[in-house]
Amino acid sequence: MATDYDAPRKNDDESSEDSIEELKNRNTSRQSSVVDEDETEAAEGFELPGADLSEEELQVRVLPAQSDEFTCSSCFLVRHRSQVAREANGMFFCKDCEG
Numbered sequence: 001m002a003t004d005y006d007a008p009r010k011n012d013d014e015s016s017e018d019s020i021e022e023l024k025n026r027n028t029s030r031q032s033s034v035v036d037e038d039e040t041e042a043a044e045g046f047e048l049p050g051a052d053l054s055e056e057e058l059q060v061r062v063l064p065a066q067s068d069e070f071t072c073s074s075c076f077l078v079r080h081r082s083q084v085a086r087e088a089n090g091m092f093f094c095k096d097c098e099g
């Protein structure tokens with residue numbers, strides 16, 4: 001039965017695809033416990049992006065500029081007044097953006 005199963009699958013087109021399918025079948029049938037562990041890892045992976053988002057929110061809240069600072073209208077970074085290179089229509093541009 002094994003040789004009969006192999007004989008028609010010796011075409012080059014199907015050989016690689018078959019080996020992948022065979023590996024998948026072996027993993028699910030022989031190691032069902034390993035599949036359960038993979039699902040746990042996937043659930044843990046979903047929690048990481050949430051943590052990253054909260055960090056980004058904290059960084060956005062730092063934006064309000066102090067009296068001796070300004071927010072560059074080009075790169076939107078808060079800079080010290082001494083870093084103002086140009087002011088136009090109430091907008092400030094830092095030395096980095098103005099070169």
Ligand SMILES: [Zn+2]
Pocket residue numbers: 072073074075076077093094095096097
């Ligand atoms: Zn800038």
